[in-house]
Amino acid sequence: MRVVMKFGGTSVGSADAIRQVAAIVKESRQNHEVVVVVSAMNAPDLRTTDTLIAAAHAAAQGEGDATAHVAPRLLDLHMRAAAELAPPDACAALETEIRTMLDYLSDLSRSIAVLGELTPRALDLFSGLGERLNARLIAAALRAAGVPAEAIDATELIITDDRYGAASPIMDETTARSRKRLLPLLEAGVVPVVTGFIGATRTGVPTTLGRGGSDYSCSILGACLDANEVWFWKEVDGVLTANPKVVPEARSLRVLSYSEMAELAYYGANVLHPKTVLPLVQRNIPIRIRNTFNPSHPGTLIGEGRGDRTARAVTAIKEVSMITVGGPGMLGLAGVAARIFIAVARAKANILLISQASSEQSVCFAVPLAEAPAAVAELRKELENEFSAHDVEHIDVKDSVMIIAVVGSGMRGTPGIAGQVFGAMGEAKINVIAIAQGSTENNISLVVSAADGDEAVRAIHRSFAL
Structure with a gap:
């Protein structure tokens, strides 16, 4: 069986954690072909990617030595772990590689300080370095544990568009490159250790895949390599x-459908980013979430199928604003909804939930x-004429609200689910500000005040005995 497995930042955040990763890979390799995807190190006192991004912004403010200040800390973080995991000769070779990469970034930092500008393309060079450093450390640790391993930058594999900071893969080219580069290694018994989060354009310029990028890298490679399963190793x-x-009484779910996972991810469950699921759904590749x-x-x-219960889980999105556009002249005003959402799109705002009365x-x-x-x-500009004509009379903004989502594919066609949800809200004396339900019936979403959000989650969890 071929398995692509990804380890997150905390799962590779210390020598002890990496030692555990090596043990998992070594055991899995006895029965499976294994490809490993890794994030940057997240140590308690040093979150690598955040530190690199902060240094890039500092350089843009004129601090040419910003990276030079953090480079010794990053070198020390990785080499202290290496000293516990690999023999001296391997550590010496690793240190040479890491120093070379950090020196390049220091040169780039000084150039940015001179220009006084940080482009998205340059920021991607900074923010993707942590994965490159860590892939080499993990590969060295695996070799020291008796597992043949090779560190590979995903810039060789994942070909993307040039939307720096949130690039999308070009799947046919990515598939060809990934199979050509990785399948011979697997056939030779070597474990590829691939950098998450990063890719490159057709011309070789490094990019990053945006939020949840390392998980996305794993699912892309799983799809390209026709993996039997894709495993995401987390801390839960x-x-x-x-x-x-x-x-506190929340429990782990044994199985979920793809649609349930996608809904939970979209509505705030910090397990997988929504786009992570898509490449695997398209090829019907099962996903496992496991604890490092x-x-x-x-x-x-996570796979195909429908849940055998009604509600499966309840989750929430915090730090949300509810915007209401209203007025008596909106009744029958053709195209006004389209114009509202076009205006919001111009503002590059992400709409999380929509509700409209039949009036x-x-x-x-x-x-x-x-x-x-x-x-x-943007809405005020777009609807300026409608305000003048009093067709639209107000744009109200309610801050400090939360979206609560009740998810379960078994809810579809089951009477009484919505009644149970809102009955739970009534018993808890929580006011519901807005309601929405998707056409798939996998999700009932409601908006409540932020002050009531946590209690709303607990009340629904109790009501469905989750």
Whole structure:
């Protein structure tokens, strides 16, 4: 069986954690062909990617030595771990590689300081370095544990467009390159250790895949290599029925459908980014979420099918604003909804939820809190004539709200689910500001005040005995 497995930043954040990763890979390799995808190191006192991005922005403000200040810390972080994991000769070779990469970034930092400008293309060079450093460390640790391994930059494999900071893969070219580069290694018994998060344009310019990019890298490679399964090693025992910080009695789910996972990811479950699931759904490749620090736990299996229960989990998106556009003249005003959403798109705001009454006199939608001011400004410009004619009379913004999502593919066609959700809200004396349900019936979403959000999650969790 061919398995592509990804280890997140905390799973590779220390020598002890990396030692655990090596043990997992070594055991898995006895029965499977294994490809490993890694994130940058996230140590308690040094989050690599955040540190690199901060240095890039400091350089743009004229601090030419910004990277020179953080380079010794990054070198020390990786070499201290290496000293515990690999023999001296391997450590010496690794240190040479790391110093070369850090020196290049220091040169780039000084150039940015002279120009006084940080382009998205340059920022991608900075933010993707952590994965490049860590892939080499993990490969050295695997070799020291008796596992043949080779570090590979995903710039050789994942070909993307040139949307720096949030690039999309060009799948046919990525598939050809990945298979040509990785399949011979697998046939030779070598474990490729691939950098997550990064790719490159057709001309070889490095890019990054945006939020959740390392998980996305793993699913892209899983699809390209026709993996039998793709495993994401996290710090939790699979996907939980709710955030355990909010609901202490939350439990891990044994199985989920693709659609359930996608809904949970979209609505705030910090397990997989929504776009991660797509390449694997298209090829019907099962996903497993497992715990690096509790590898005996089976975790959660995600695949085709429909849940055998009604609601499966409840999750929430915090720091949301609810925007309402209303006025008596909106009734029957052709194209007004389209213009509202075009204006929001110009503001580059992400609409999380939409609700409209059948009277058509108002449209309300939720966007991330930080994106609301720009969205409102664009709406006022777009609807200026309608305001003058009093067709539209108000644009109201309600900050400090949360979206609560109840997810379960078994909810489809089951009477009484919505009643149970809102009954739970009534018993908890929580006011529901807005309601939405997708046409798939896999999700019932409601908006409540931020002050009531956690209690709303707990009330629904109790009501469905999740």
